[in-house]
Amino acid sequence: MPTPLSDLCRYPIVQAPMAGGAARPELAAAVSEAGGLGFLAAGYKTADGMYQEIKQLRGLTGRPFGVNLFMPQPSLADVTPVEVYREQLAGEAAWYESPIAELDPYGGSDDGYEAKLAILREDPVPVVSFAFGCPSRAVLDAFAKVGTFTVVTVTTAAEAQAAQWSGADAVCVQGIEAGGHQSTHRDDPQSDGTGAGVGLLCLIAQVHEAVQIPIIAAGGLMRGSAIAAALAAGASMAQLGTAFLATPESGANPLHKQALTNPLFTRTELTRAFSGRPARGLANRFLREHGPYAPAAYPAVHHLTSGLRKAAAKAGDAQGMALWAGQGHRMARELPAGQLVEVLVAELEVARAALNPGSGSGAEAGAAS
Numbered sequence: 001m002p003t004p005l006s007d008l009c010r011y012p013i014v015q016a017p018m019a020g021g022a023a024r025p026e027l028a029a030a031v032s033e034a035g036g037l038g039f040l041a042a043g044y045k046t047a048d049g050m051y052q053e054i055k056q057l058r059g060l061t062g063r064p065f066g067v068n069l070f071m072p073q074p075s076l077a078d079v080t081p082v083e084v085y086r087e088q089l090a091g092e093a094a095w096y097e098s099p100i101a102e103l104d105p106y107g108g109s110d111d112g113y114e115a116k117l118a119i120l121r122e123d124p125v126p127v128v129s130f131a132f133g134c135p136s137r138a139v140l141d142a143f144a145k146v147g148t149f150t151v152v153t154v155t156t157a158a159e160a161q162a163a164q165w166s167g168a169d170a171v172c173v174q175g176i177e178a179g180g181h182q183s184t185h186r187d188d189p190q191s192d193g194t195g196a197g198v199g200l201l202c203l204i205a206q207v208h209e210a211v212q213i214p215i216i217a218a219g220g221l222m223r224g225s226a227i228a229a230a231l232a233a234g235a236s237m238a239q240l241g242t243a244f245l246a247t248p249e250s251g252a253n254p255l256h257k258q259a260l261t262n263p264l265f266t267r268t269e270l271t272r273a274f275s276g277r278p279a280r281g282l283a284n285r286f287l288r289e290h291g292p293y294a295p296a297a298y299p300a301v302h303h304l305t306s307g308l309r310k311a312a313a314k315a316g317d318a319q320g321m322a323l324w325a326g327q328g329h330r331m332a333r334e335l336p337a338g339q340l341v342e343v344l345v346a347e348l349e350v351a352r353a354a355l356n357p358g359s360g361s362g363a364e365a366g367a368a369s
Helices: 025-033 047-060 080-088 090-096 113-122 137-145 157-166 200-210 224-233 254-259 285-293 300-314 337-355 363-368
Strands: 013-015 038-041 065-070 127-131 149-154 170-174 215-218 237-240 268-271 279-282
Touching (some): 013 337, 025 038, 038 047, 047 065, 080 090, 157 170, 170 200, 200 224, 215 224, 224 237, 268 285
Parallel strands (some): 013 237, 038 065, 065 127, 127 149
């Protein structure tokens, strides 16, 4: 049987598995060593690439950690909208002197899912989480047999119920405030992806009434006081991504880290511009110019824009990069990841003492609750 989540780490703090290079082994190790739960992001990596990062992380820490997988996505039924979008990006290709990838309606849609599952079953890790959908009961049961704790990321109470029914050990509840991709289980192609979602505290309450499995809260959490609020609302743990993005252990591009607190970037928006799936990032030129026209076609659009984003980063132009960030980005602190965990825990203890005067609040007690 999997080890309960509360026994895997000292504090109720989870480092979000940020795909694209930010959640590298150094970051996960630092968080786990400090008493939180570090995560690797297997998304966009080959199965062997994932395995090599797991080996590297195990060499850095003996503490528990997690690995996040992307669920397979449907192939494109109609490539026309993506072809039109590709033509619209011609100016970007010329500006950055970078060719746009040819469209492959089948390429990368499964993200090496089966091969990654096979590795994680053969050589188990303490926690595996899933984004963009819910695995089958057979997959979740297989992980349970090897002692792996499973988490499904959800954005609605209905998705949480489906995850519980399928056998997930916990759900990660993602509020609309969260940076990066919205982990909806079904992306509505009729929507522009920027419509109103549900705020984290309200969503925690809805999910808390709908399921009986533990809840990990995610979305805009940057301070220990916000973590305390999420735990008081019904969550067992809190997952932070943007807060760890600015740490030296993060693999995010330096331009991305600087942009989090740069006065030039005043707000975030949900957009399909970079990947074809709704994701929250700092509002820059690329997002503003192309967001209104990007089709619902993930991961095809991701592969189309990948070379452009890399070229923009190489040119030192943050206006052409995908600057994923949650709504609390201006509160980012450039602290080492381990020290950030310590600061968050201290803030959490103060907030809990204020919420429950005389009750003996401790972050350790919260982790065990």
